[in-house]
Amino acid sequence: MPRSSDNLWDLAVAEVQAKENTEDESTASAETDRSVFFIGNKNGGKTSIILRCIDRDEAPKPTLALEYTFGRKAKGHNTPKDIAHFWELGGGTSLLDLIQIPITVENIRTFSIVLVLDLSKPNELWHTMDSLLQVTRKRVDKVVADIGKSNSKSANQITQNIWRTVANNHPDRELIDPFPLPLLIIGSKYDIFQDFESEKRKIICKTLRFLSHYFGASLLFTSKAEAHKSVLRAFVNHLAFGQDKSKVVSMDQNKPLIIPAGSDSLSQIGTPPASDGDLRQVSARSPMELWKKTYARAFPPENKNASKDLKDPAKDAQYAERDVDAMRAVKDQELEQYKRNADKSWKSMNLGLHTQ
Template identity: 70%
Template sequence: MSRFSDCLWDIAISEVQKKENVGKEDDDDDAEGAELSERSVFFLGNKNGGKTTIILRCLDRDEAPKPTLALEYTFGRRSKGHNTPKDIAHFWELGGGTSLLDLICIPITNNSIWMFSIVLVLDLSNPNELWPTMENLLQATRKHVEKVIAEIGKTNSKTANQIKQNIWRSMPKDHPDRELIDPFPVPLLIVGSKYDIFQDFDSEKRKIVCKTLRFVAHYYGASLMFTSKSEALMLKTVTRAFINQLAFGLDKSKSMSVDHSKPLLIPAGLDSLNQIGSPPASDSDLAQFRARTPMELWKKVYERSFPPKNTNCNKDVKDPAKDPQYAESEVDAMRTQKDQELEQYKKNVDKSWREMALESHLR
């Protein structure tokens, strides 16, 4: 039975362990010495970008995806072999695009950071929102991950240093770009979703998006792949393979495709700045951009072709109850009434305290 002080994470782990222990008693001798692995995968990205669909695919759940409200959790299991404990993968999904960044701190903790990875799902059919969504989510996530690592370093510097070293595992030691990139502090997979729509874009626009995402993924030491709802594109199996590598530690896919006329598929560490080339702009145009870093230069070039739309409405929505996509007329009317009653109550209480303070002063 859960204690009142248990947090959602503790309860979830407890429930998983209970299910795993059912019928396990008879297999204890055979499973002796087997190690249980637990990993966490955190899905971020555009609203309605396809995060839930990808998770359901990986878990082989044949059900219609529902809109994600705030932060949602589920888990998957995978057997290593006969009479051995099943590995557990914790799947977290952040809804609301960039409007609920404060919730990023919930799944990323001192305990989970060791086996933690990020899947950033970007909607290829909406290229104008691609860069701001990517930038805001990665900056907020990186800031919190580095904060967690710093907290660990206060009591165990060796452990913190080990976590920092692990980020270079995906990059070969002899890679020519090792000194030019800045790997993300945890494994990162960038997924371009809705390729079935994106493939009909003008070829020059597709090239700009593809080259930009290749640079960003390579700079962060991340894997990059495109996916789609269309089964005809044969991307379902590839998606599952990449996610399972993060969730269950399976062997990394060696397949690779950098052809901009086809879905991109680039495992971390296999691309290079030389193969990617310069930002898609003429030398004279590049000379006009004032940029302090390569990332800033690519951003300026990208936003010239795909200027970001006004995202103030998303940034202002901190409370899911105020998000237009969850509007319910009767519920919202009652909520408004209760909010008004609460405000009136606050005023009455404040007035009472003022009167009591005045009487006390007069005495």
């Protein structure tokens, strides 16, 4: 309430401050609505991780394409609940076109990525990581560019936020390329991985440490074991609900890796896991290429087209519905007829244009 001693200037200042406080509260309220996008290996455990983190005691089902669910958590007593939107991409690397759907101009400021890599399939690891992150980065760059067309300040702020996980005085600041969104890399099925030979575990651990550090990401190994549940929830809930970051750090390759973003360094990771002679034989133009080629020598990528592994859900016997399938067949025929008619119309239109 204005005081009798306030002059016009004091009243104006108070009004501006009140407006700024209202805007800050509105922004804080908007930030309680976050989105987390799970991508990674097919059958890598993405659904199980999501169910764990939102306390749903149900058996995970195969993810057909792109699926959505949500979770709520209260900040405290008598306070509104935070909402987290969980998106999950199925099919491994076979449905890359769907990545563009969840990432939008409206939600990119509170959007995070969780990349789940199946540790039991080391030959698929690099290809899965590279394919998914490349397409995701391309989509993010496009969305930021779209924002920049109308609000360059907002686009610049999103770009600057990339470096939040890397301290200004970090020795590797000039040597890494942080991912444009908060990124958590999860190595799943640690229970199988821990039985690998020591040298194989070393190569995979060092490689994932390099990749996570290079992308400014957090790294976490986990399995279905109850002992891994609390740490997993802490990392995911930080992204989904803004809860406190996990302070646990473990860089011992004989234990599950737990490395928060910004806490590792190239000096701690060391050189790619190969002999000096082998490294000299590798021709690479960048550290990323060197690590890729070194990893491929130990775990050659499998030559197969991932898209061939994906079945059409409409033709999957486990989802058969006689009436629905019959109607689907009719609609498929109508669609084909529509395409033929549209093609004829387009061709006749072109001919008409050329004769004018």
